[in-house]
Amino acid sequence: MDDLPSAPGNAPGSFSTNKPPLGEPSKARRESLKKHNEKAPIQLQNLCPIHKYYAAADTVLAQFKQLLKEGDLDGAYIIGRRFALFSTISLPGHDYYASPDPELIKLRLKNQKDAQWVTTGVERIVQVMDKQEIQKQKAELERIRKQKEKEEKEKMEWEQKMKQRLTAESSSGSSMSVKRGGEEKDLISKLASLNNLFPREDADEEEELIPSAPPQHDIEQNEEMPPLPPPMAVPRIDELEHSMLATSISAVDQLKSNGMTPMFEEPPSYSDLFLDVLRTSSVGNSTESLHQSTTSSSSIPTSSSLPPVQQPRISIRTIQQTCSHQLQSCINMKQIEFIRLGTYQGRLASSSPKYDSTNGCAVISPLVVATHIYPQHVVHKAKKPDLLQLQHSCVTTTSKYGLGNVAINEIIDKRAPPILNAVRSKLGLSKHALIIPSDVHDYLVDEHILPQDKFVGACGGDILAQGHLNELVEMMVNGHEVSKKSKSVRKLKVGAALFFHEHVVSIIKIPLANGACYFDLIDSLPSSRVGGMASRTRCKDRASFETLLRWYASSKFSDSQCEFIDANKWDDGMCDFDPRVFQSFVWTETQ
Numbered sequence: 001m002d003d004l005p006s007a008p009g010n011a012p013g014s015f016s017t018n019k020p021p022l023g024e025p026s027k028a029r030r031e032s033l034k035k036h037n038e039k040a041p042i043q044l045q046n047l048c049p050i051h052k053y054y055a056a057a058d059t060v061l062a063q064f065k066q067l068l069k070e071g072d073l074d075g076a077y078i079i080g081r082r083f084a085l086f087s088t089i090s091l092p093g094h095d096y097y098a099s100p101d102p103e104l105i106k107l108r109l110k111n112q113k114d115a116q117w118v119t120t121g122v123e124r125i126v127q128v129m130d131k132q133e134i135q136k137q138k139a140e141l142e143r144i145r146k147q148k149e150k151e152e153k154e155k156m157e158w159e160q161k162m163k164q165r166l167t168a169e170s171s172s173g174s175s176m177s178v179k180r181g182g183e184e185k186d187l188i189s190k191l192a193s194l195n196n197l198f199p200r201e202d203a204d205e206e207e208e209l210i211p212s213a214p215p216q217h218d219i220e221q222n223e224e225m226p227p228l229p230p231p232m233a234v235p236r237i238d239e240l241e242h243s244m245l246a247t248s249i250s251a252v253d254q255l256k257s258n259g260m261t262p263m264f265e266e267p268p269s270y271s272d273l274f275l276d277v278l279r280t281s282s283v284g285n286s287t288e289s290l291h292q293s294t295t296s297s298s299s300i301p302t303s304s305s306l307p308p309v310q311q312p313r314i315s316i317r318t319i320q321q322t323c324s325h326q327l328q329s330c331i332n333m334k335q336i337e338f339i340r341l342g343t344y345q346g347r348l349a350s351s352s353p354k355y356d357s358t359n360g361c362a363v364i365s366p367l368v369v370a371t372h373i374y375p376q377h378v379v380h381k382a383k384k385p386d387l388l389q390l391q392h393s394c395v396t397t398t399s400k401y402g403l404g405n406v407a408i409n410e411i412i413d414k415r416a417p418p419i420l421n422a423v424r425s426k427l428g429l430s431k432h433a434l435i436i437p438s439d440v441h442d443y444l445v446d447e448h449i450l451p452q453d454k455f456v457g458a459c460g461g462d463i464l465a466q467g468h469l470n471e472l473v474e475m476m477v478n479g480h481e482v483s484k485k486s487k488s489v490r491k492l493k494v495g496a497a498l499f500f501h502e503h504v505v506s507i508i509k510i511p512l513a514n515g516a517c518y519f520d521l522i523d524s525l526p527s528s529r530v531g532g533m534a535s536r537t538r539c540k541d542r543a544s545f546e547t548l549l550r551w552y553a554s555s556k557f558s559d560s561q562c563e564f565i566d567a568n569k570w571d572d573g574m575c576d577f578d579p580r581v582f583q584s585f586v587w588t589e590t591q
Helices: 027-037 050-070 073-093 102-196 203-209 216-222 237-257 283-296 316-332 361-373 375-381 391-396 405-427 437-446 466-478 542-554 559-567 572-577
Strands: 336-340 455-462 494-500 503-511 517-527 533-539 581-588
Touching: 027 073, 027 102, 050 073, 050 102, 073 102, 316 336, 316 542, 316 559, 336 542, 361 405, 361 437, 361 494, 361 503, 361 517, 361 581, 405 437, 405 533, 437 581, 455 466, 455 572, 466 494, 466 503, 466 542, 466 581, 517 542, 533 542
Parallel strands: none
Antiparallel strands: 336 533, 455 581, 494 503, 494 581, 503 517, 517 533
């Protein structure tokens, strides 16, 4: 607890009757911070290993400690709350959270201890915030009191000066009027004597010789009026905005210099839990930034030093509409066909719990691939009685179009449930927990159900990125990784398990006698397109296969995920927390 701020308080045994409840003085401050920075707890992907989430939590914990060290209580409060919510709400929702695996138990206990420590730290931060706000209130009241005293003093001084000035002007005015009256009388007598020396011709001339004061309105009319200022041009909009911005900034600075906080100032914004706090940069990005810093130092700009033109990003909803139209076009041209299967995962959960395949896609999909590639090998190497009794059905349900629909139904209803129960029992998972694909593969390899020598490779990334998706397409078409320099063998059977959006589907390539290929996507979930059963979607060439993959990917995103995709570019360092991430494992039969 050494890193946590000490909690203020009275001396032991002393009591304060006016002490407000804990958190009340800083409530407005904290509510403002939460309003601008609080986010709902992140929903974890069960197919992502939980140890990655524990590692992410440790990174956020390190940031919390750093903010405490720097004295940034607002930042520590927000990050601490995020860590606590993630550790107490998000992590327990992962299917592997209660796993009996010793390593996962160690990580879970450490995280629980860290969450308790952070929670205590947040409570102390609230106490310190209360003390700060009380001190601010006292300082503000003192400032107002001094300001009023100053204003009263200045007012009294001004009134005193005005009284003295009025008294002085009154006394000087009476003496000046007596003196001015005497001078006027002396001047008139002198003018009268002077007029007597000259003959008087008429009364008009006498009136002209005696000066008289002109009317007051004539004096006002004869006075010269100052010229009007020249007309001002209408300011431009950008200049007006700049002037208003400068004025507002200067006002903020002036208020801050006086110890006041502007009422329109918003609280600071802190980075998101896993989208910015854990964001990492690849080597390519650092090299690019180094190149830009080197070229920017040149005095003469060149085309290489200019920033690249940013192409406008297409909204994911626009992509969804486009993919939907392309899919319908392929359906109309008979290039894509939706085939209804006879069952779906979890159909026998109530009638035959022994064969409950709910959330069993991680087992169903690799079983479909293994049976497609080498059906006899799968059954002969199986050790379970429930698998041996299906030898006949697996062999006889194959056809010129590959694995038969009856065999797929048997995998979903009969073959997958015993393996699901065995793997979940081994990992200590709940009855309907999703299983991480790598754990399923390890089990299937150990049981000699999935031949390791048939493995081609793995690929993954952003499923909306054409380059990432092309790797999967090339491996399905050619039966090997793109990086390998080998001749394409189009007549080989190829199968893949595609992991995307917390679900696993199977993709199988069916070579035809004429050299062409079909690509089938087999989904064990019920689909409204085929009457609420599992589906087998057949693509009759590569172009339609790519169209189906793009439509399948884009159709899975929720509204909140669409907003996330539109607001965030793909980042390899954040792939485990991005809804666009996919991973695929590919197998092929022996050449």
